[in-house]
Amino acid sequence: MSVETRERPAVHAGRTPIVVRLLVLATFVVILNETLMINAVPRLMDSLRITEQTAQWVSTAFMLTMAAVIPVTGWFLQRVTTRQSYAIAMGVFLVGTAVSAVAPSFEVLLLGRVVQAAGTAVMMPLLMTTLMTVVPERDRGRVMGNVTLAMSVAPALGPAVSGLVLQFGSWRLLFVVVLPIAAGVTLFGLRKMDNIGEPEASSIDWFSVAVAALGFGGLVYGLSLFGGSDSRVGLGIGIVVAGAAAIVVFVIRQLKLQRAGAPLMDLRALRHRTFALSLALLSVGFLAMLGSMILLPLYLQHLRELSPLETGLLVMPGGLAMGLLGPTVGRVFDRFGSRPLVLPGSIGTLLALGGFTQVSLTMPYWQVLALHTLLMVSLAAMFTPAFTLGMGALPPHLYSHGSSMLGTLQQVAAAFGTALVVTVMSARAGHLVADGVAAAPAQVSGMKLAFGIEAALALVTVLIAAKLPRRNVPN
Secondary structure (H helix, E strand, O other): HHHHOOOOOOOOOOOOHHHHHHHHHHHHHHHOOOOHHHHHHHHHHHOOOOOOHHHHHHHHHHHHHHHHHHHHHHHHHHHHHHHHHHHHHHHHHHHHHHOOOHHOOHHHHHHHHHHHHHHHHHHHHHHHHHHHHOOOOOHHHHHHHHHHHHHHHHHEEEEEEEEHHHHOOHHHHHHHHHHHHHHHHHHHHHHHHHOOOOOOOOOOOOHHHHHHHHHHHHHHHHOOOOOOHHHHHHHHHHHHHHHHHHHHHHHHHHHHHHHHHHOOHHHHHHHHHHHHHHHHHHHHHHHHHHHHHHHHHHHHHHOOOOOOHHHHHHHHHHHHHHHHHHHHHHHHHHHHHHHHHHHHHHHHHHHHHHOOOOOOOOOOOOHHHHHHHHHHHHHHHHHHHHHHHHHHOOOOEEEEHHHHHHHHHHHHHHHHHHHHHHHHHHHHHHHHHHHOOOOOHHHHHHHHHHHHHHHHHHHHHHHHHHHHHOOOOOO
């Protein structure tokens, strides 16, 4: 049975199907790990005797693997049942977590992170595809609000959670804490989860798999090299160009395969205007969120001398507000459509990033808290309607392909956001230091410029939000 003819189980109005609840919980646990290691870099450097550039690979390798694996998930999810894909994804994630917890060397830790990411890469497309299959259109906004908790709040809370855990032990404790939680979620999910329809037999074009991995993986890796030494920037530019060229080859290959009916990633989803606009809006939104997640800890810890725990506690209210507002935003969307949410959300994002351009060595902490909370709340107002509108604009047979596109571009946007802010900040600070400015004021000036660039990009989201429809026209 193909994915477009899968039967929907009976769903009572106003209730979230149990399969979606289980997938949201599991996805939250696995995606939390994408940013969980950000605060652990100093501990890794001391414990494993490695440099900061090497230690950063625990996060870079995670994003790199996600970007390489997610394009394959559209094909994978059509070949296996819901229970099988859940068991495989969570099983792989558990193996990676266990390997990371006992890693005797950095190389083994890196292998564990790669395995973790391979399992994580399957969960979000699985959640999105299942949601679109089992939830009636009238309830999708409310249910998608819960998905916001997993997709947006989990990475936002990662540094805060790790800052808290690291107060009680070494970096290994991060994996030791996650392992039993993930195991319990996996066992509970397998006991309660039902299959949604039957798998569809289909072939896979391995050339497309290889080119997608080289293209998207290379793009993320190349972007991760920005902000380092001049030699690394030059290498990064070269790898980004090579990755972009591979993506062009991938696109040409998919267009050819579409005529035969078996593309790895069906690009016909982009013909749906609302999906394409939502994809652009979400990409810029994730870029802004990840960029601020990099800049704020640098500002608070390096310039204001807060501890990782204090930094985590300061940014935690924004992440919690984003998650708690997700279901409310979804209900508002179901009742009134996207306009009362997406446009004000994009304007709020612009205002928050504009406010951060005024950071200083004496800015009151309550202002930092207020601006970060405004940013997170504004992004929540954008993300849920954009996800719902974008996926709802697609016919059912493109759900898995659309969700894999969203996941892939999320990783690319995260890498680009990180590279952009670090490169701009470092370049500006370097020029000022060369002119005789003290290191701290120079770095503050670099951060102001980086936030200003992000604010300029946020202006693009306002323009896109104005073009999104209030609701989808029925297919």
